[in-house]
Amino acid sequence: MATVPDSAENAVRCVCGECPSKPAELKSFYCARGAGGSAVQHRGCLCGECPLTGDYDLWGDYYCESGAAS
Ligand code: SF4
Numbered sequence: 001m002a003t004v005p006d007s008a009e010n011a012v013r014c015v016c017g018e019c020p021s022k023p024a025e026l027k028s029f030y031c032a033r034g035a036g037g038s039a040v041q042h043r044g045c046l047c048g049e050c051p052l053t054g055d056y057d058l059w060g061d062y063y064c065e066s067g068a069a070s
């Protein structure tokens with residue numbers, strides 16, 4: 001698993017905004033930017049369907065809770 005560069009190209013591909021578990025906060029793109037600090041309701045995580053998961057060999061989920069991929 002690689003770290004995910006916090007680039008504009010990557011940020012626009014993040015699907016956290018469509019996720020039912022996303023905390024109600026402005027922050028997103030958690031695999032690169034880290035957790036937001038808000039409580040996370042586990043209603044499913046869309047990271048497995050995100051193109052960046054394949055691009056960067058990610059295997060985790062709920063980065064909004066656990067923090068950035070590393
Ligand atoms: S892997 Fe998850 S946190 Fe990272 S860009 Fe995709 S949807 Fe967002």
Ligand code: SF4
Pocket residue numbers: 015016017019020021022023030031044045046047061062063064065
């Ligand atoms: S990291 Fe996963 S659970 Fe959290 S908002 Fe993004 S897709 Fe949803």
